[in-house]
Amino acid sequence: MAPNVPELYELHFAVPMAGATLSALNVSLDEHALTIILHRLRPKIIFVDSEFAHLVSKVIDNKNNTHLQENHYDHKPLLVAIHDVSPDHGTQCDLEVPEYEQTLATGESDFQAVSPADECDPISVNFTSGSTGTPKAVAYSHRAAYLNSLGLILQYDMGKSPAFLWTVDMFRCNGWCFTWAMAALGGINVCIRNVSAKIIFDSIQLHKVTHLCGNGKPTILNMIAEFPLVDHPLHSMVVGIIAGTFPTTPVLERVQELGFNIVQGYGMTEALGPALIRPWRSWQHHHHDNDEDNHDDHNLKYREGLHNITLEAADVKDPTTMQSIPRDGETLGEVMLRGNTLMAGYLGNPEATREAFSGGWFRTEDLAARHPDGDIEVIDRARDLIVLEEKMISTLQIEAVLLGHPKVAEAAVIAQNDLKEGKCSNAEEILKFCEEKLQKKAMVPKSVWFGDLPMNSTGEVQKSQLRKMANATGKQCP
Structure with a gap:
């Protein structure tokens, strides 16, 4: 448990x-x-950054914790502290x-490295963000991590001896597997404890950074x-791979x-x-081929045109019939993936x-349309999509419009049961903005709430909590 410090990078090799x-x-x-996560992992050794050592120690020492109950630790993990000696x-x-x-x-x-007995043995366990429920423990195999690392090298034109700035957390999918990809290339890892614009630009200048990644909010x-x-271009191009909310x-x-050369x-x-x-x-090609002033075409921002070269296939299918949907840009189906660069499964949860893999494909639970050119346009999470008068409304597209307003920093859109009318200050301004920007009248929100959004530990909005708030009897603006 540590931020992006060199020791965590080393452990990505030392542990396997x-x-x-x-x-x-x-x-x-x-x-x-x-407490819940450590109970599921039952670790033998916990390496922890000094900043979080007291928290971890408190959890593993508290055997009366109600979340452990009868299945508390039958052994106490060895705690090893990582001392960060950086000046800041x-x-x-x-x-x-x-x-x-x-x-x-x-x-x-003279220790000899231990090779896996089977390439399908687990190399790591990562936890989902929990934005749609309880976090799941996701197991990666040695084979999947190896192939995915090679795919990154090819997909992102990483070349020889790249310099990677660690703006994506290593606890996110093992740094999207760039931990192992960078070692394969003999590249430079620029480890930073905290992320800020000044640190990014200083690191690029000092270490000649070639690649960086990021997701979450606020976006990189x-x-x-x-x-x-900064009012002048960088001396050399930096490839930025982003995920999550797409910027304006x-x-x-x-x-x-x-x-910066951006890849979504x-x-x-x-x-x-x-x-x-x-x-x-x-x-950009699609953007300029359309209307001259097309800054508000948010649909294109969710299209994904290519898949990782080591992934066997990506498709949009009818989740019931498992047939591919028509490439008409309108019919909705579920995004499904297949290949060796997917998880081995959920730890301790075979059901x-x-x-997740029923029908021979991994079911993402994301709804999408497929365009004639093959692009996959992700519309929304299945559980977040709003159906109003038989019309399907994407919360992602509305949120993209809201985030385009100069006074809006964060936004979340959910379905709400009809309640008594309530007004929030400046709601009219936001609603009018949506009326001007959204092409379909049905997509214009009925009400706007202002306040802090419930976020999980990775900075994603917990819409399930918002729905409970919105649909509570008589609940109005927070």
């Missing part, structure tokens, strides 16, 4: 080479979530536990575009002017990170694994 399975944990986990980090561990470097020094100099691209101290066109154009990725933990991609130049 010792014949063990790695699980990099989200540093934003609270005591409740960490002053937290040190005052617990009497072994220290990382000291622990390494006790190892055998928004940070870059809004940084006031002005943001994309601004970062391109600064020297679509994926999930079960697919080891981005599985489908769309280069910025491809999106959920069988359900």
